[in-house]
Structures are given as structure tokens and as C-alpha cells.
Amino acid sequence: MEVNLPVREPQGKMEKIVALCKRRGFIYPGSDIYGGLANTYDYGPLGVELLRNIKNLWWKNFVQERSDMVGLDAGIISHHRIWEASGHVAGFADAMIDCKNCKARMRADHLIEDYYEKEGERKSAEGLTPEEFDQIITDNPKLTCPNCAKREWTKVRKFNLLFPVQLGIVEGEGGHGYLRGETAQGIFVNFKNVIDSSRVRLPFGIAQIGKSFRNEITPGNSIFRTIEFEQGELEFFFDPKTTNWEDLFENWKKDILKFVVGHLGIREENLKWRAHTDLERSFYSKKTEDLEYKFPFGFKELWGLAYRTDYDLTQHMNFSKKDLTIMDPVTNEKITPHVIEPAVGINRLMLMVLVDAYHEEENRTVLKLNPNLSPYKIAVFPLLANKPELVDKARSIYDSLKPNFMTAWDDRGNIGKRYLSQDEAGTPWCVTVDFQTLEDDTVTVRDRDSATQERIKISEIQEYINSKLQ
Numbered sequence: 001m002e003v004n005l006p007v008r009e010p011q012g013k014m015e016k017i018v019a020l021c022k023r024r025g026f027i028y029p030g031s032d033i034y035g036g037l038a039n040t041y042d043y044g045p046l047g048v049e050l051l052r053n054i055k056n057l058w059w060k061n062f063v064q065e066r067s068d069m070v071g072l073d074a075g076i077i078s079h080h081r082i083w084e085a086s087g088h089v090a091g092f093a094d095a096m097i098d099c100k101n102c103k104a105r106m107r108a109d110h111l112i113e114d115y116y117e118k119e120g121e122r123k124s125a126e127g128l129t130p131e132e133f134d135q136i137i138t139d140n141p142k143l144t145c146p147n148c149a150k151r152e153w154t155k156v157r158k159f160n161l162l163f164p165v166q167l168g169i170v171e172g173e174g175g176h177g178y179l180r181g182e183t184a185q186g187i188f189v190n191f192k193n194v195i196d197s198s199r200v201r202l203p204f205g206i207a208q209i210g211k212s213f214r215n216e217i218t219p220g221n222s223i224f225r226t227i228e229f230e231q232g233e234l235e236f237f238f239d240p241k242t243t244n245w246e247d248l249f250e251n252w253k254k255d256i257l258k259f260v261v262g263h264l265g266i267r268e269e270n271l272k273w274r275a276h277t278d279l280e281r282s283f284y285s286k287k288t289e290d291l292e293y294k295f296p297f298g299f300k301e302l303w304g305l306a307y308r309t310d311y312d313l314t315q316h317m318n319f320s321k322k323d324l325t326i327m328d329p330v331t332n333e334k335i336t337p338h339v340i341e342p343a344v345g346i347n348r349l350m351l352m353v354l355v356d357a358y359h360e361e362e363n364r365t366v367l368k369l370n371p372n373l374s375p376y377k378i379a380v381f382p383l384l385a386n387k388p389e390l391v392d393k394a395r396s397i398y399d400s401l402k403p404n405f406m407t408a409w410d411d412r413g414n415i416g417k418r419y420l421s422q423d424e425a426g427t428p429w430c431v432t433v434d435f436q437t438l439e440d441d442t443v444t445v446r447d448r449d450s451a452t453q454e455r456i457k458i459s460e461i462q463e464y465i466n467s468k469l470q
């Protein structure tokens with residue numbers, strides 16, 4: 001008799017990465033012991049290091065090493081007027097619907113109007129209630145997702161991505177603010193403070209890394225889309241009369257790619273630029289392109305680059321009645337500068353880095369992280385944990401390296417298992433103290449990617465690591 005056993009689907013790459021991240025302490029589901037909280041995540045001992053290394057590299061590359069950039073750290077809780085001026089309060093309050101299959105989110109009125117039009121009718125769906133939208137969708141079984149053609153709709157919801165915060169102890173007393181929905185507005189709001197307190201001259205940029213909050217309802221792929229996330233954003237201010245915006249835009253594209261490929265070590269074949277269509281682009285933007293990365297769930301936005309004209313500063317001038325103009329040093333005219341904005345999610349960068357580094361080989365799983373990003377740069381092992389002379393020697397090496405590098409210690413199990421464990425954590429080098437060490441002060445250094453070993457002097461370990469880090 002033939003028995004049809006259910007075929008077990010091999011675990012997908014994404015599921016394996018998520019499992020590794022939890023098992024090894026990169027990423028945990030948020031509020032885990034209480035059953036989790038949708039679209040929130042916490043970062044474990046390895047994750048916090050990786051995230052910090054990415055942020056430090058971003059800052060070094062876009063602020064420290066440039067002479068036309070200054071940094072900023074604006075507050076997360078911010079005045080409601082900021083978000084009224086930016087358009088977020090009104091603009092994010094639409095009735096939205098999500099396709100559960102492809103995760104596309106769209107305005108329900110647009111979806112329905114487009115559908116009517118295809119059916120040969122011109123009808124407005126503006127101002128309907130979510131219940132009325134749902135009824136139309138139920139009544140029209142041919143109304144499928146324009147993106148993937150499936151019919152797996154969520155319910156329609158009135159939806160504002162901003163998180164309001166009630167200020168003051170008594171309701172109404174302190175007024176209300178918002179958790180910022182993007183870091184960019186903090187830059188525009190502080191534009192005058194920065195030009196009054198520093199020696200910047202056009203063209204120049206203001207950069208910031210910090211948390212942003214969006215009440216996202218689409219379930220994400222791990223940390224790809226979360227309600228709390230970190231952004232690395234900068235506004236590059238210029239006078240369009242004296243700086244050609246198209247050249248500037250192209251230069252920023254090059255700088256972004258150089259960072260992602262050169263500094264984060266991402267394979268270029270997994271990246272592509274995608275220009276926004278006229279419909280997709282915000283009305284004030286002259287040009288927007290996204291750098292997309294090939295995640296296991298498809299090419300998705302990693303980094304947005306937008307020419308936002310002088311829209312934001314003009315809005316804040318109108319709302320605050322403050323002068324946010326600046327002198328162009330070339331023309332000596334006071335102008336409202338235009339901006340080009342490169343904006344990236346640091347957590348999304350981290351997910352990309354993990355995906356790109358993940359390799360399965362015959363006998364091991366290895367994260368081939370760029371060593372600059374690795375949570376631990378080096379691990380130190382005594383060959384045997386029950387030989388005090390080996391342990392003492394290894395401890396002294398560990399203690400000497402620790403002030404300079406994130407250094408791991410492991411004396412459990414056999415050496416082979418310890419190597420495999422460090423491979424999964426992305427540690428580029430493992431130092432083992434063995435019996436020969438006691439005779440000639442040399443150790444073995446094992447390279448993560450090639451899995452080969454060489455013998456070097458203890459006194460040379462620091463230099464060895466330094467020479468390999470960029």
C-alpha cells in the first residue's frame with residue numbers, strides 16, 4: 001500500500017535567519033514573555049553590537065568624514081504643530097486597506113475609484129466610512145489587489161501613522177504632542193538654530209540618527225517594518241540657482257551605494273535603484289528614487305532618496321512665522337534652501353546585512369559579516385577547560401584584547417563546536433591557546449571565512465586584527 005506522507009517544505013531562508021537571530025541573541029520578538037507585541041522587536045547581546053556598529057559607520061561616513069555636514073539629535077516627543085506643518089496629521093489620516101498577500105497598503109478610496117474606472121464608471125469614493133468601503137469590497141468580488149491580483153483584503157481602517165502623546169498629568173493640561181514619525185522634521189525645525197550657532201555655508205547637510213514611530217498595521221518580515229525603528233536621515237540644503245540638483249542627486253546616489261557596498265560589504269548584484277512613478281511621488285517632490293535590496297521576500301525599499309524642494313522649510317515658515325531663510329554665499333541673496341534627503345532605516349540595514357551575510361555550507365552556518373560590523377571581532381579559547389595553565393594564559397590574552405576590541409570567551413565543549421558557534425555569530429577570528437603556547441608564546445588564529453588557521457605570536461594579535469579591520 002502506498003502511503004502519502006505529507007511533504008515537509010524545507011525551511012525558507014528568512015525563517016532560518018529569524019531562528020538564528022533569536023537563538024544567538026541578535027533579535028527577539030518584543031514583549032516576548034507576555035506573548036509578544038505585533039511589529040515590535042528587542043535586540044539581544046549580539047544584535048545591539050551589530051546595530052551600534054552600523055550606526056557608528058553611518059555617522060563616520062556621512063558626518064565625521066565630510067566637511068559639509070553637521071549632526072543633530074532632536075527630541076522624539078514633539079509639538080503637534082510640527083506635524084501639522086509637515087502634513088503628517090492630515091496626510092496620514094486616510095482610510096487604508098492592506099493586501100494580506102503582497103502587503104501592499106493603499107488608500108481605500110483610490111482603490112475603489114480605480115476599480116470603478118476599469119469597470120467603465122467614474123464615481124468618487126471620497127468621504128465614505130470604513131464600513132461603507134468594506135461593503136463595496138464585499139459587493140464587488142472582482143475587486144482584487146492591483147499589485148498581485150489576489151483578493152485577500154484586511155478591513156478598511158481610518159488610519160493615522162502618528163502616535164499622539166498626551167502631555168501633562170491632567171488630560172488637556174499640557175496639550176498634546178506626537179512621537180515623531182520621521183527624524184527629518186527635527187532637522188527642519190532646528191534649521192535656524194543650527195545656522196545661528198555654527199559656521200555652515202550652503203551647500204551643507206544636517207544629519208541625525210534616532211528613533212521614529214509609525215503605527216504600522218502591516219505585519220512585517222522580522223525587523224523590516226516595525227512600529228518603532230531607527231532612521232539615519234540627512235537633509236542636504238542648497239540653492240538651486242547655484243547648485244545643479246540633478247548632479248547633486250546623482251552624487252548622493254553614488255555616496256549611498258559606496259556606503260552600502262564598500263562599508264557594509266553588501267553584494268552589488270543584490271541592489272537596484274527604482275525611480276518613483278509620478279503617482280507614487282509626494283506632490284512636492286521633483287524626483288524620488290529608492291535603493292532596493294533583494295530580501296528573501298523580494299526586492300524592497302532600503303534607502304529613499306528624495307528631492308523635496310523647499311517644501312518643508314516653507315511650511316514651517318508659514319506655520320511658525322519664523323524666518324528660515326539663509327544667505328547664499330555665491331549670490332549674496334537670502335533664499336529658502338531646497339533639500340535632497342537620503343533617508344534610511346538602520347534596522348532595515350541590519351536585516352539586509354544579516355541576509356547578505358548568511359551562508360549555509362556543508363557542515364556549518366556562517367555569517368560572513370564585514371569584520372567592521374561583527375559583534376565580536378575575536379574569540380579566545382583555552383584548548384582544554386580543565387588545564388589551569390592553558391586557562392590562565394588564555395584569560396590574560398582575553399583581558400589584554402578586551403579594552404580594544406569586543407572579545408568573546410568560550411571554554412565549553414570541544415574546539416570544533418566553539419568555532420561553529422562563533423561562525424554563527426559572525427566572529428571573524430578565533431584565537432586558541434594550546435600546549436605549544438606555553439612553550440613559545442604563539443597561538444593559532446582561525447579565520448572564519450576560509451576556516452584555515454595560522455600561528456602567530458601573542459604580541460602580534462592586536463596588530464593582526466587592526467591590519468584586517470578597515
Ligand code: ATP
Nearest residue numbers: 214216224225226229301302303304343344345348
Ligand atoms: P515604506 O514604503 O517601506 O513604508 P517609506 O517610504 O514610508 O517606507 P520613508 O518615510 O522614506 O519610508 O523612510 C525612510 C526609510 O526609513 C525607509 O527607506 C526605510 O528604510 C525606513 N523605514 C520606514 N518605515 C519603516 C518601518 N516601519 N520600519 C522600519 N524601517 C522603516
